[in-house]
Structures are given as structure tokens and as C-alpha cells.
Amino acid sequence: MLNNLTIREAYEGLKKKKFTSVELTQACLDRIEERNSELNAFITVFAESALHEAHEADEMIARGEQKMLTGIPFAVKDAISTRDGRSTASAKILDNYVSAFDATVIGRIRAEGAVLIGKNNCDAFGHGASNENSMYGAVRNPHDLNKVSGGSSGGTAAAVADNMCIFGIGEDTGGSIRQPAAFCGIVGLRPSYGRNSRYGIMPMASSLDTVGPMTKTVEDTAILMQIMAGQDVLDATTVTDGVPDYVKGLKLRKTQPSLRGSFGGRGKIRIGVPKEYFEVEGMEDEVKQIIEEKIEEIKRPVLRSSGATEGKLKDCEIEIVSVSLPMTKYAIPVYYIVVPSEDSSNLGRMDGIRYGVRVGGKDLYETYSRSRAQGFPEEVKRRIMIGTYALSAGYYDAYYRKAQKVRTLIIRDFEKVFTEVDLLLTPTTPTAAFGVGEKKDDVLAMYLADVFAAPPAIAGLPAISIPVGNTSAGLPVGMQIIGPRMQEELVLRTAYSIFGK
Amino acid sequence: MKLTIKEIEQIATLARLELGEKEKQMYAEQLSVVLDYIGILDEVNTEGVPETCQVTGLTGVIREDVVIETDAVTREKMLKNFPDKFGQYLRVKAVFGENEE
Numbered sequence: 001m002l003n004n005l006t007i008r009e010a011y012e013g014l015k016k017k018k019f020t021s022v023e024l025t026q027a028c029l030d031r032i033e034e035r036n037s038e039l040n041a042f043i044t045v046f047a048e049s050a051l052h053e054a055h056e057a058d059e060m061i062a063r064g065e066q067k068m069l070t071g072i073p074f075a076v077k078d079a080i081s082t083r084d085g086r087s088t089a090s091a092k093i094l095d096n097y098v099s100a101f102d103a104t105v106i107g108r109i110r111a112e113g114a115v116l117i118g119k120n121n122c123d124a125f126g127h128g129a130s131n132e133n134s135m136y137g138a139v140r141n142p143h144d145l146n147k148v149s150g151g152s153s154g155g156t157a158a159a160v161a162d163n164m165c166i167f168g169i170g171e172d173t174g175g176s177i178r179q180p181a182a183f184c185g186i187v188g189l190r191p192s193y194g195r196n197s198r199y200g201i202m203p204m205a206s207s208l209d210t211v212g213p214m215t216k217t218v219e220d221t222a223i224l225m226q227i228m229a230g231q232d233v234l235d236a237t238t239v240t241d242g243v244p245d246y247v248k249g250l251k252l253r254k255t256q257p258s259l260r261g262s263f264g265g266r267g268k269i270r271i272g273v274p275k276e277y278f279e280v281e282g283m284e285d286e287v288k289q290i291i292e293e294k295i296e297e298i299k300r301p302v303l304r305s306s307g308a309t310e311g312k313l314k315d316c317e318i319e320i321v322s323v324s325l326p327m328t329k330y331a332i333p334v335y336y337i338v339v340p341s342e343d344s345s346n347l348g349r350m351d352g353i354r355y356g357v358r359v360g361g362k363d364l365y366e367t368y369s370r371s372r373a374q375g376f377p378e379e380v381k382r383r384i385m386i387g388t389y390a391l392s393a394g395y396y397d398a399y400y401r402k403a404q405k406v407r408t409l410i411i412r413d414f415e416k417v418f419t420e421v422d423l424l425l426t427p428t429t430p431t432a433a434f435g436v437g438e439k440k441d442d443v444l445a446m447y448l449a450d451v452f453a454a455p456p457a458i459a460g461l462p463a464i465s466i467p468v469g470n471t472s473a474g475l476p477v478g479m480q481i482i483g484p485r486m487q488e489e490l491v492l493r494t495a496y497s498i499f500g501k
Numbered sequence: 502m503k504l505t506i507k508e509i510e511q512i513a514t515l516a517r518l519e520l521g522e523k524e525k526q527m528y529a530e531q532l533s534v535v536l537d538y539i540g541i542l543d544e545v546n547t548e549g550v551p552e553t554c555q556v557t558g559l560t561g562v563i564r565e566d567v568v569i570e571t572d573a574v575t576r577e578k579m580l581k582n583f584p585d586k587f588g589q590y591l592r593v594k595a596v597f598g599e600n601e602e
Contacts, residue, residue: 083578096582097582098578098581098582099578100575100578100579100582101575193556193557194556194557194559207554207555207556233564236559236562237555237557237559237562239557239559240559327545329541330541330542330545333538333539333541333542334542336535336538336539337539337542344516348517351517352584353584353591353593354582354583354584354591355582355583355584356582356584357584358584358585361594363594363595364593364594364595364596365517366519367593367594368517369513369517369518369519370519372516372517372518372519373518373519373520376518381518381520381524381528382528382531382532384516384518385509385512385513385516385518385528385532386532386535386536388512388515388516389504389512389532389536392512392515399539401552402542402543402547403539403542404552404553404554405547405550405551405552405553406542406545406547406550407552407553408550408551408552408553409545409547409550411553411556443531443534443535444534444535444538459556460556460557485556
């Protein structure tokens with residue numbers, strides 16, 4: 001089944017002319033046709049234009065002009081602008097909105113020849129951890145239709161996990177790539193803040209937003225980061241640091257200095273396991289157990305056929321130590337001040353004036369307030385209300401300024417721990433995918449789904465989620481690897497060693 | 502801390518959100534729960550701690566202020582997104598004074 005392929009496999013197959021891009025694209029479209037009515041992972045499917053793009057890709061391949069992503073179908077979260085079809089962000093206020101341009105990262109991916117197959121359902125404007133805050137219905141988990149996909153990039157996670165596309169692009173403010181990736185059993189990377197251009201990504205919390213790959217393997221994530229990363233004049237927050245060869249980096253040998261950990265001596269990577277990430281209330285025993293077993297497995301030396309004893313991970317010796325991040329419990333409260341505050345400001349542009357759905361009123365004020373009332377779901381309004389309150393006169397110091405100060409302390413926590421270890425290893429989520437409707441009315445319980453994903457986001461750090469096992473009920477469990485700022489290469493290398501592909 | 506309906510109405514006015522009576526009640530309760538939870542930050546001593554407003558360390562990112570012409574196709578797409586227009590102009594309710602009907 002062609003739609004089950006990874007980017008690497010699809011690239012090789014197209015190159016060797018084992019199949020065409022039209023066949024590959026049709027296989028994905030067939031899978032969407034078969035499964036989307038159950039999963040609700042797509043809001044828009046570009047059947048016609050995707051096949052047209054695939055046909056063009058086949059001609060390019062025939063002419064010997066194949067690039068890394070030529071003819072490979074991908075799906076994009078609907079809160080990311082694409083010049084074709086609607087970009088609704090899963091909110092009715094943008095029900096008819098067609099972007100005039102591609103987001104920078106999407107433009108870069110399409111320039112490599114990828115075929116845009118559709119736009120994914122998500123929590124409206126990225127607000128949520130279950131995809132139940134979409135005005136186009138919840139996304140179901142491909143492993144169990146009664147469970148949520150996670151969110152906010154839930155549709156993209158479900159589409160990749162269910163092989164409706166070869167790869168996906170999501171957005172992560174406080175866990176929106178990693179948490180659904182963990183729930184659906186795929187790989188999801190939140191890059192360092194500033195690594196990838198946010199131009200064309202509908203803004204949520206401008207000081208935290210990132211855009212990243214959602215894939216079947218770590219190798220595919222490295223391939224995409226290679227293409228997506230780098231400075232963009234249209235996003236002044238992109239960093240000027242050069243983009244390393246992430247793909248080559250995966251297979252570098254331990255003696256190569258660029259991938260040698262700073263600690264533990266030659267070629268060794270020292271990983272810290274923060275104890276606070278295993279002491280959270282409401283954590284499922286089974287999830288904890290799967291993560292702890294995986295850590296033991298990484299630690300255990302194995303006897304190689306050559307007779308030499310070495311770390312489990314090929315060419316990558318790993319030492320694991322226990323560390324402490326005492327500010328962890330303050331991350332979610334900080335997150336739920338900073339994010340709604342920046343949200344309430346950013347979403348000011350959604351007013352039904354220049355684009356989107358305008359609901360008439362007797363004057364401008366009524367036009368704004370009605371368009372927003374009818375175009376936003378409950379959670380979006382809730383966040384705007386919290387943010388407006390936190391930023392209003394008399395409360396700014398008590399909330400936003402206070403949170404920004406605690407944010408500094410959370411960052412210092414990470415900085416301190418990264419003087420002792422190269423990377424951190426944690427569960428991605430405290431539980432496996434929960435039931436549809438289970439947490440919908442419990443605002444705080446829903447917010448706590450990002451308890452492990454939010455801290456690195458607040459600090460602007462890169463973090464990846466990789467699948468490491470399944471619960472007895474067959475639900476995937478994700479492990480998170482967090483690196484120091486701009487250390488995607490080390491994060492990917494280690495994730496590749498642990499996940500094995 | 503419990504927010505009153507009057508406070509919720511004031512926030513909603515600032516946020517340009519028309520809320521029904523049921524919604525006001527719901528948000529009064531939920532915002533109070535969230536604000537109580539956020540109150541845990543009071544136990545952190547932040548005296549002398551600077552605020553973090555950004556994490557990249559970039560400063561003074563500037564570029565020339567150059568006009569980039571929009572091509573006809575992009576322009577057409579942008580115009581198409583206008584919810585209400587008069588010729589090629591965006592039409593809105595009067596900002597000052599009365600609306601003509």
C-alpha cells in the first residue's frame with residue numbers, strides 16, 4: 001500500500017520508477033475517501049488539484065528533475081495559510097477565507113515538489129488539546145474511534161498516523177504538535193522558537209508559536225527540517241544561525257565533534273530525567289511504566305556480535321542521570337496567562353472586516369461583536385476573555401508581568417540543568433488518548449494535558465515526541481526529548497537512535 | 502476570586518464579544534476557576550527577576566522599508582476576501598457619524 005510509505009521510501013520508489021506520483025497520490029486520496037468520514041481529519045481535500053500536481057511531478061521525474069519531495073503528498077493544519085482552498089483555522093469566522101499566499105514554510109516545501117493533498121481539522125486557532133474545540137467537529141483517534149486525537153494539530157496527527165498522507169505540517173504553541181503526535185503514535189517536532197519562519201501561520205501566542213513536521217519517522221522529520229528551517233525576511237523573529245545538515249546528522253558517528261555531547265566524555269550523550277515529570281497528579285501508571293521501561297532499555301548495555309559491550313544505541317553511548325526542574329509546576333499557570341493574553345491581542349484582527357464572515361450590526365461595534373460571537377467557538381472566546389482581563393488596566397502587573405517573570409525562572413531552570421546534561425527525556429503526556437467528551441467541560445483538566453509539553457515551549461526549546469509503546473488498550477505512548485536552544489541536530493540524532501528509524 | 506456578571510460584561514465589551522446571558526454565567530464561573538488556579542504564581546518570589554518578552558536574543562531586526570508591488574492574481578484574491586465592497590473598495594459601517602441607509 002503506497003500510502004503507508006515514508007518520505008524516504010516514497011522518494012526512492014519514485015526515483016526507481018516503481019510507481020508514479022499519480023498512483024501514490026491516488027492511494028492517499030483513496031484512504032481519505034475510506035476513512036475521513038470516521039476520523040474527520042480533513043476539512044478540505046484537494047482531490048483534483050493534487051492529482052494535477054502529481055501529474056506535473058511525474059513529468060518532472062521523467063525529465064530527471066526530481067527533488068527531495070517531488071510528487072509526495074502532504075497535509076497541512078488549517079491554521080496555516082495555503083494559497084489554494086480555504087484556510088479556516090477550524091473557526092467559522094474564516095469559513096470562506098482563501099489566503100492569497102502560502103506560508104513561508106509551505107512555500108519552501110512546495111518548491112521541493114510536494115503535492116498538497118488537503119487541509120487538516122484542528123482545535124480552532126490552535127486552542128485545545130483534544131481537537132474538540134473545532135467548529136467542524138472533533139477528530140477521532142485512528143487507534144480507537146472513541147478516543148480523541150489530541151490537539152491542537154489533531155487532524156494532521158490522525159492523517160499521518162492513518163496513512164492518509166505521507167507527511168504533515170502542524171503548529172505547536174504549547175504542545176500542539178507533540179501531544180497529538182503522542183496520542184496518535186507518530187513523530188512530531190517542535191523546533192526552537194525562531195528556527196522556522198512563522199510567516200503565514202495564523203498567530204496565537206506570538207512569543208511561543210512554532211511550526212514543525214509531523215511524520216512517520218525521525219528521518220522524515222530531519223528531511224523536512226532541512227527544507228523548512230532558516231531565516232525569512234518576512235518573519236523578524238527567525239534566527240540567523242545557519243541550518244546544519246540534519247539528515248547527515250542522524251548517521252554521524254560518535255567521534256564526530258558536532259554531535260559529541262558536552263558531558264560524560266568522548267562520544268557520550270548525557271541525558272537527564274527530570275523527577276518532577278513523573279510525580280504529576282493524574283498521571284497514568286501504565287504511561288509511567290512504559291516510559292520507565294524504555295529508559296531502562298536505553299541504559300542497558302547489549303552484547304554486540306563483535307563481542308564488544310556497548311550502549312544499546314548504535315554509535316551513540318547514552319548515560320542517564322536523574323535531574324530536577326523545580327519550576328515545572330508553574331509552567332501551566334504561566335502558559336495560561338501568557339498565551340490567552342497574546343491570543344486576545346492577536347485575534348483582534350478577526351473582526352469580519354477585511355476577510356472572513358461578517359455578521360451585520362447597526363454600527364461597527366455591533367458588527368465586530370456579532371461577527372466574533374458567531375465565528376468563534378467557546379474556547380476561543382474563553383481565552384480572549386482571560387487574556388483581555390489579564391491585560392486590562394490594573395491587572396497587567398498582577399498577571400501578565402508576573403507570568404513573564406516566572407517565565408524567566410522556568411528558563412533559568414532549564415539553563416541550569418543544561419550545564420549538567422545534554423538533553424532531557426520525559427513522557428510527552430501524563431496519559432494516553434482520553435475519551436471523546438471526557439474532559440470537554442473540565443477546563444483545567446484539559447489544560448493539564450500539556451503539563452509536560454508546555455515547559456519547553458515557554459523556554460523556546462526544541463522538543464520531539466516519538467512513539468515508544470502501547471498501553472494494554474492499544475493506545476500509543478509518546479516519549480519527549482528536549483534539547484537546549486538550537487540543538488535540533490542532537491535532539492534528532494538521539495531520537496533517531498532510540499526510535500530506530 | 503469570583504468575577505461578577507458586571508465584570509464579565511466589561512471584559513466582553515473590551516474584547517468586542519457579544520455574549521448571551523447563559524454564556525456570561527458560564528464564563529463568570531470558568532474564568533474564576535482559571536484565575537484561582539493561576540493564583541499559584543503568587544507563591545513564587547519574583548523580586549528583582551526580569552521579565553521574559555522573547556527568547557531568541559535578537560535585537561534591532563530592521564530592513565529597508567521598500568514597497569513590494571502585489572501582482573494582479575494576489576490582488577484579486579485579496580479583493581475577493583472582502584465581505585462587502587464598493588468597486589475595489591472595502592465597505593464598512595461609518596466609523597464617525599451616522600450610517601447612511
